[in-house]
Structure formats: C-alpha cells, structure tokens
Amino acid sequence: MIDTLAAAPAAEADDLSASALLASIRSARDVEHAAAAEQLDLAARWADLHPPESIHSAASFTTPGCEHEEPIAGPGCPLVAEFCAAELGAVLGISTLSAKKLIGHSLELRHRLPRLWAHVHAGVVPAWRARSVAETTIHTSPSLTVEAAGWVDAQVAAAAAKIGPAQLDRLVAESITRFDLADADPTADPEDGYLHVDPRHVTVHGQDVHYAGTVRIEAELDLADSIDLDNALAHGAATQKALGSEESLDARRAKALGDLARTQTALDLFHHGTGSAKTSASDEGGLPAARQVVLYAHFDGGLSGETTVFGPTGRMEHGLRLALLDQVQAWCADSRTEVIVKPVIDLHEQLATPAYEVPDRIREHVILRDRTCVFAWCARPARACDIDHIIPFDHEADADGRPQTGPTETGNLAALCRTHHRLKTRTTWRYRMLEPGVFEWTSPHSHRYRRDRSGTTRIDEPPN
Template sequence: MEATATAAPELGDLTAAELLGAARREEAASRRAEANLLAVAYEWAVAHPADEDGWNAATFHHPLGDEPISGDGTPLVAEFCIPELGAALGVSTDAAKKLIGQAIEMVHRLPRVWKRVQSGLVPVWRAKQVAEATIHCDPALTPEAMAWIDAQVAPFLEKIGRAQMERIVAQAIELYGLAAQEQPLDADNDGRFVHIHTPVGPFAGAMRIEAEVSNADGHDLAQALAAGAAALKAGGSTASLDVRRSMALGELARQQTSLDLVGADADPEQDSAEAAARKARRVDLHLHFTAEVQPDGTTGINPIGLLENGQKLALLSQVRSWVRGTHTEVRILPVIDLNEQITTNRYEPTERLRRQVLLRDRTCVFPWCTRPARSCDLDHVEPFDHDAGGEGRPQPGPTGTDNLAALCRSHHRLKTHTGWRLTSPASGVFEWTSPHGQRFRRDQHGTHDLTRRPDGEPPPVTAPVVPPPRVATPNAAPTA
C-alpha cells in the first residue's frame, strides 16, 4: 500500500471552533515556553555564582548607587555571565538582568508563586509583576513578610493586578512593623513630587508630566498657565484650552532665566561660575537628518530624522514648529561624512573623529544594547600599542574610523576583561563571538544573530556585511 502524506490545513481552512481550539493550544504552549525560559534563566544564574565577597555581583547601576537584581538574602550572580544570556534571547543586558533577578526572587523568596508559574497554569507576566514589587520594596521585606506575601498572592496569582499587589506589600510592611517612622508634615518628604514620564516607542511625540505641589505653588501655576493660554489665543492660536495650557507650560520653562535660589544674604563677590550656573538653563536636543539623493537626481533632506535624546524619531515638520519659538537657538554643526576615513596618530580621537563615530554607531555596538553612543566610551577594536611608535613598529590598533567602536562602560569592561571577542570587518560593522561560541553582527541595520540554530541549520540571511554608501549627515542641535 502506498502511503500518502497529508499536509496540515491552513488556518484559513479552519472552522470558527477549530480556530478557537488552535488559539487555546498556542496560548498554553506560549505560557509553558515562558515558564521554561524563566527556569532556564534561574539555572544559568546557578551555574554562574558571584565570588564569595560579591565584588563581581550583577547589579543595576543608577546615578544614586547600585541596586541588586533580586531581594535580600538571595544568591548573587556573576556580572559578566548575564550579557551572553541576553544576547542569546535577543534582549539587552539590563533586560536579561531583570529576567534572572525575577527568577531568583521567585525561587528563593516566593516559592509558592514559583510553583504555580512552573505548573504552566498562570501567566508568567503576573508572577514577574509580583517579583518586581518585592525586589524593589522600600523598606526591604523580611523573610517573614515575604512568606506572608507569598501565601496571600500565590492562590490568586492569575487575578492579582499592580494596584492590588501594592496594597498587599503595604499591608505586609505594616503587619511586620517595617514602616519607617513618619516624618512631620513640614519635613522635606511631605509627599510633593514631579514625575516626568519618558515616552515609550520611537514615534512618541509627547511626554506626560505628573506632579503634586503645595497649594500656593499650585494656584500660582494655574494662574500662569491660564494667562499663557489666553495670550496664545489672543495671538491667533486656534488650539484647544488644554493644548494652549500645555504650550504655556513649555514657555514658562524656556522663559525661566534668572531664578534666584540663593537669597538676599548671598555674597555679592561670589565666584563667577556659581553666578553663571544660576543663569539661563539650556536644554540641548541633538537632531540628525540625513541628506539623500531624490528620484529626480537632486539632493534633499530626509523628512524623518533621529532625536538623539531618548532615541526617538523626529519629523522635519516638528523641528520647524520648535524653531519658531522666540527662545529657541539653532546651531548647525559641521557636516560629517560617515564614509570618510579619519585617522590620528594619537591615542585619543580628535573631536571630529569622535563625532563621526558617535553619528555612525548611534548606540553602544554590543548585541541588542540601546545605550546612546554619546554616553559611551570610544574603544579601539584592535588595541592601541602605546610603544609601537617609539620602537619603530607599525601601529596594530590605529585611532581611526574603522578601528573605533562606541561601547557603554559595562560592555567596554566586558570586552576588556572576559572571553568576548570583537572584530570589525568594515567600518561600522562589528562581529562578536561569545565565550560559548555564539556569534552576532552589529551594523547600521541592528543586531543579527549569526549562531547556527539548534537543528544545525545556518542562521537566516540578513543584511550584507558591508553597509551601502551613505552621504554626508548633518547634525543639527536646536537648543531651548
């Protein structure tokens, strides 16, 4: 008898009931896969413990100090093991830290939650939400408080929301006497705040501001915004009141040029630098627009550029509206040709070379890293030999366009002190090999995974190694 293979039906051929069944199966498989990935992250952490003194332990780095990736009493994880897991998952190092920290928190401080997650019956994102709330709780939660939270949350994990989780943590703090002594109402920490929320996504064109101020400040601000909105309307603006109030708030910020916070008793002969610090505040917005050859053969500016602050896209039309403001100063920096090879005999790059590399790379060039290049170090791909010139030898690691890479401090240290290897087959193209043999390419198109798949098949074909030529890129920096 001849066997005949039957292909699986296309989704378009399924009935409504069959589609619902397929949806349930895929959702269950996705939930199981997420639980398995969390377990893999935990085992990766177990396989890479930090040293006994904890000097190489992974932390989140903040301007005010380092923050652990999991709660009190949990095992510490070696810092340099995390980037390789993140690279394998196609996420940033910080995202991998968060995943590992959440897994450790569940295993060691939320065992009931961990058990339910590993059953595959509850969404993993809800368990991560619980872990985040307990990891970053201030004050730190004791083992007794954690056991109480675990018992309260685990049975209802699939129903716990963010607000309810915050109430449970607050109850645990009160129940176990962890709350700090209340401060007088006139103390510095009386509840006032201003939060400026960074927008998410490259196309976000607005920011949300949330604040709680004193009654006097609130009334003054309300009157100032009302007056500003009225002035805009009198000037011909047809925008709604809310939009005009928003515009007036921006004008208040730009017009604030001489706020004196020192007082009448200040020394009139104070240092000139201190006096200058109280003068006009200036915010630099670095904008990059690329000149391109148009279909008719002329050269024009691409209408979509990059707002470097936050790595957002910006439209030329938006920039035109910004520069119409009376308090906006526009500085056009010299055009940088990204295809030009710039070199210097010195170890430190020239300012022009530095700007060229920053414009070319835009972010740290480690796989999946998104830290802006302007805050990164410039690293020699092939190390610079400080003795080569004095000994009459050719320089193996010249300071030039094709041998420099923007690396954030964390990944700069990773390249210097671990088994990660970096090569640059072409200017702006960087190929990384991890200690376990994973391979990645980072270029102007992003990160590409060059590691062979588990089934032995080669990775999918991606962008060419050598990037296509690009014309000169102007760097505009409007300042308000």
C-alpha cells in the same frame, strides 16, 4: 511553496467555528504561558551555572542618573556573575539589561516568592504577572527582608491570577504596608516608612514615536503636585489662546507642558506679544535663549541653485526617533531659539591620530557612524558611550620602536556603553569591524552576531 504554506493555517482557521477559534486562541495562550514559565526556570538555572567567582563580580543594576547600584534580586537570593547576562540576552535577542531583569525576576520568584513561583509553573499565574510582583519586591526601598517578601508572597499568590494588573500592583503595595504596620514599633511615628513602594513616576515612551513626531508620557504624581500641574497647563493653554492660537485645548495643554520643561517659554512669548519685551533676540539685553536644549537632527539635503533644500523627514539622534522638517522649523522659530548648523562629516573618510586620546573630530565621526553602542541588541545612544579601541592601543610601541597595532583611527574605533566596554575588556567576548559601522561579535560560547546600523543579526550557531 512558501505562499502555499503560509496560506494553509489561514485556510484551516477559516473552517473553524467561533467556539473552535476561541478554544484555539486559549490553547495558544496556554502554550505561550508555559514557554514563558520554562524560560524563567532556564534563566534561574543559567544563574546557577554562573556564581560570582565564575567570571567576575556579583551582578547588579546601575540606574541611569544614579550613583548607587541596585541588586539583581532581593536579600536571600544567590549572587550571579556580572557578565553572564550578556550571553543570555544575546541568545534571546534582548538587551543585557533586559536579560539581567529576567535573571533577577527568576531568582526573586524561586527564592523569595515560592508560592508565586509554584503557581507560574502550575500554569495558574502567567509569568508576566509574577514578574511584575518580583520587579516591585526587588526594588522596594528600603529592601524587603526575606520575611517581608514571604508575607507579600502569601498575600498575593492566591489572587494574582484573578485580578487585573492595576489591582495587582495595589495589592502588592498594600501587602507591604500591612506587613510594615504589623511589624512596626508601637512607639514609632506611624507615618515613618508607611509606604515603601512609592508609585510616583514620570515615564517618557520615547521608543514609540507617532508618525507626527509625538511621544506618549505617563506619570503618577503626588496629589498636590498633580493639581499644581493641571493648573499650570490650564493657564498655559489659556495664554496661548489669548495670543491667537487656534489649536485644540489638548494640543495647547501639550505645548504648555513643553513650555514648562523649558522654564516657561509661554511667558516669554506672552511678553513678546504684549510688547513688554523686545522681539529681536539680539536686542534683548544679553538674556539667554529661552530654549536651552541641545538636539541633534540629521536631514538629507541638496542644493537647488544657491538654496539648500532638505527632505521632509530626518532622524533625531536621541532615541533614534523620526524627525519632521516642519516640526524642527517650528522649534527653531519659537522664542529666541539658538540654532547651530554643524558642517557635514564624511563618514567614509578615514581619520587618525598618533595619540591614544580620541580627539573631538574623530569622536564625532564614530558617534555619527555607529549611532548606538555596537554590542548585540544594545540601544544606548552613541553620544553617551565610550569610544573603544577594538584592537587595544599599544602604549609601549613608540618606546620599543614597534609599529602601533591598535591605532587611534576610525577603522579601529567603536562606540561601546560602559557595561559592554567593561564586558569586552574583562571577558572573552571579542569583536571586529568588518567594514565601517559593521561589526562581528563572538561570545564566550562561540555564538556570533553581526551588528550594523540596521540592528543585530545572528550569524550562525556554535558547534555542538
């Protein structure tokens, strides 16, 4: 029955002419755009139901590596309860941060970019294009005023459906610049605040790992920096070739970029090759290892006689990426790399301590078991998370002669990122461990989710 039903649409599609197929594809796309527009509207209405006083404080984004917080939407938009995004994200099967962005974009469009908002709901502009504009106007530094956002809206709305994504990005940046110039003090420095939208970035697409163990990097640099980088990569590639490398130019340039990240390991290799430095790491006069990066790689292994034999593939903790044994061996063989082999931790063993503080051995056990934050759909690496007592530790138990209800033991500990640790502590979200590494979460609206090493699964729907 299932196979017959699955084959039916394909059979019907085979009967369509080329023109009919194109019409069907266009119709399906229009349905998709309409659904995305409705989702934006519903996200804004969800925000309306959750003003700051309804749960906790106003929602904001925290940028990794920064101490400041960024607004969920621009000035003039209503504030939103901090933790309402978690429930929305869980229902949609996306992370809390992605849900915050959805809410922020919906509010930015509805309140500060009303023309775009209207075009989205009229089916003129796809929601994803409007959201890309909202992402820029929200995070422009310094913040765009309501008037500036309205100017951008007026300039962009009519063209948003007619130009490509790159052109749209440029149009938004140009609109912001033109508003700045029109509103500028004629006595001020014309270059002061000339371009609020800074297009420079370096993005490592670490979640999209090629089977060969490579990832894609995308960057936009200052012109002078790009020339310097190109020259450095060309020099690094030439050095590798001079030392006997038979790899392609592209591969040597890629390796040269990695060498730059490790403070010019290629230069160190050149010294080794020419004899200007000693070849033994132990004889190098106390010089530190050239490669100063900590990588956690996990491979299954077994004994063959007295030799440990590892499988060909494993897993990198950072980003949960595929790791190839040959690649790791090449890293370890490269220029004074220090390799530390840690003992295997039995994740089925139950560890405990009478104290509240989690010792390193138990922390490492929980990190390796959970891998990421254990909240629904969250992917933050466990090594960057807090270790939470699922049942809170009773700090007065010993003094009052009571048994400890929230012991510090692996069966009562889980990895939670700071956002979801605060969510669990300050809201009615609750979770329990069903078995080691398997958790069940219940939301304030009674939605339930199962989280294990394979990901998140909805358990059931809440009662009506």
